[in-house]
Amino acid sequence: MNFFLETLQLIVMSVYYNIEAFVKLFIPLKKKNVTGEIVLITGAGSGIGRLMAEKFAPLGVSLVLWDINQEGIKETARLVKEKGATRVHFYLCDCSDKAEVYRVANQVKREVGDVSILINNAGIVTGRKFMDAPDSLIEKTMEVNTMAHFWTYKAFLPAMTANNHGHLVSIASSAGLIGVNGLADYCASKFAAIGFAESVAMELIATGKNGVKTTIVCPYFINTGMFDGCNSKWPRLMPMLDPEYVAKKIIEAILTDQVYLLLPKTMYFMMGLKNIIPVKVGVLLGMYTGALSCMEDFKGRIKKD
Template identity: 85%
Template structure:
């Protein structure tokens, strides 16, 4: 194509996609049928992982639960069976350990089949200021929140691309889109997780594997215990989210092939403002919203060692 034709194509398709996005605000897209899919959820032993498993339970999927907490997974398995799941499998797996991920992934393929919906949800937070955080905790944060995604994709993506069918879900955070005081390692891990997920999504499109869908989830902090003690300065504008609501919206995003999900909706505006406001104005807005003090009451914080 020449310059004029490609430019015309850009204008026409941009108009079409913008109209499509506008219509989607008022007319929800039809939800896809996931009956028979094999859904793997990391960090399924508690919190948002357990809630997502519960919401998948009545949809006719085979559930594969991963966690480092054996008892937590047993409880999740019991709960999802009560909600209608008939095919539930759970495996002890430390997602930060590449060798264990590959070993357990091979076991899943043998015993259950090829995973077609992969939800990278496992995550940890240290809650320490950067200079107070031991190197081991920083490394663990990056291993769980970021590197684990590399290993699970390596393990399960080949089957998806071979079939040109599947769905990759990255449960990241709004802390992966804007820095938060006291969360340097956590923010870095989530920024990296988002960048990784976006890049793989583009690789899939570039290679014509448009049947493998991707969803990147960026919720504000949730009331799951992970950020116990933290409160929002202005809860009506930027609330600490109810995990059941977040799980519901994630499932809806998967069923409608939504590429990005930011929660609450006010985050779409705030993230847009970050990109256009001067740096000092952005800092002023962050102070107003309480981003500088959000971690002050974090109950999981360990005081600086002498």
């Protein structure tokens, strides 16, 4: 095509996709059937990971649960069986260890089969100012929150692309979209996780693997204990999120092939503003929303897998 025709195509398709997106705001999206899928959730021993497993339990999937906490993962397995899951497999796995991720992934493929829905959920937070954070904790944050995604994708994506079927889910954070005072290493790890997930999504589109879907989840602070002590200056605008609500919205996003999920909905507005307002106005907005002071009373758990 020449420049004129390609530009015309861009305009026409852009108008079409915008109309399509607007219509979908008012029409409930059809949920896909995941019966028989093999769903792997990292960090499934507690928090959002456990809640997502519980919500997948009655949907006829095979659940593969990973966590570094043996008691936690056993409890999750017990709970999901109570909620109707009949095929549950759990494995101890330190997602910060590449060799262990590959070893356990190979075990899963031998014992369960090829994972078709991969949910990278395991994460940690130090909650310390950059200069106060030990190097070891900074490295661990990057290893769990970012690099683990590389290794799980390497392990499970080949089967998805071979079948042109699957779903990659990255549980990131709103802190991966906007820098937050006191969360330098955490923000860096989540920015990287989002960039990685977006890039792989583009690769899948470019290679025609449109049967492998992707979902990137960016919630505000969730009330799971991970961010205990963090405060929201304006709770009605940016509330601490209820874990049950977040887990429910994530499952809905997966079942409807939603590419991005930002929570609460005000985050969509905030991200739109970030890209168009002057930097100084952005700083004012950060002060107004509490992004500069929300971590002052942090006392959450250092580790959350």
